[in-house]
Amino acid sequence: MKPVDEYFINQKEPYQSIMLYVRSVILNTLPEVEERYSYKIPFYNIAKKPIIYLNILKGKKYVDVAFIQGILLEKEFPILKNDNNRKQVRSIQLKTLEDLDQENFVKLLHTASDLLSKNEKAWFI
Incomplete structure (x- = not known):
């Protein structure tokens, strides 16, 4: 079994279901x-550059x-939040599957992919 699969299997509910669903959409x-x-x-890379990662932050639900x-x-997609005062990373926080607007998420994925392909580096700050 691959380490990423093991990671998902070891998650407690509802996090496991949320992560597996987001993974399938990605x-x-x-x-x-x-x-x-x-x-x-788990990280998701395009042309060896990271675009997204999934995580459960310690102490967060x-x-x-x-x-x-x-x-x-973040201006085009206000659902993205700056949690933990990160310089570059913005995220969607999902407590339930119902919190995910799949149509908007798919648009966000395409926009992020286009943006990444135009930049030389994924991490620029």
């Missing part, structure tokens, strides 16, 4: 994305769907 929306297990969490270049997306 993989179905962006077929070019590569799923990797880095820093003990939600799944953190974090966009690496989120600072460039």
Whole structure:
């Protein structure tokens, strides 16, 4: 079993269901994305550059769907929040599956992918 699969299996509900659903949306929306297990969490890369990662922050009760270049997306997608005062990363916090607006999330994924393809680096700050 791959480490990323093991990560998902070891999550408690409702986090496991939320993460598996978000994972399926990411993989179905962006077929070019590569799923990797880095820093003990799942990352999604395009052309070896990270675009998104999934995490459960210690002490928080939600799944953190974090966009690496989120600072460039937050005006167009106000659902992205700056949690933990991160310089570049912005994220969607999901407490339940119902918190995810799939149509808007798919648009966000496409926009993030386009943005990443135009930039040389994923981390620029």
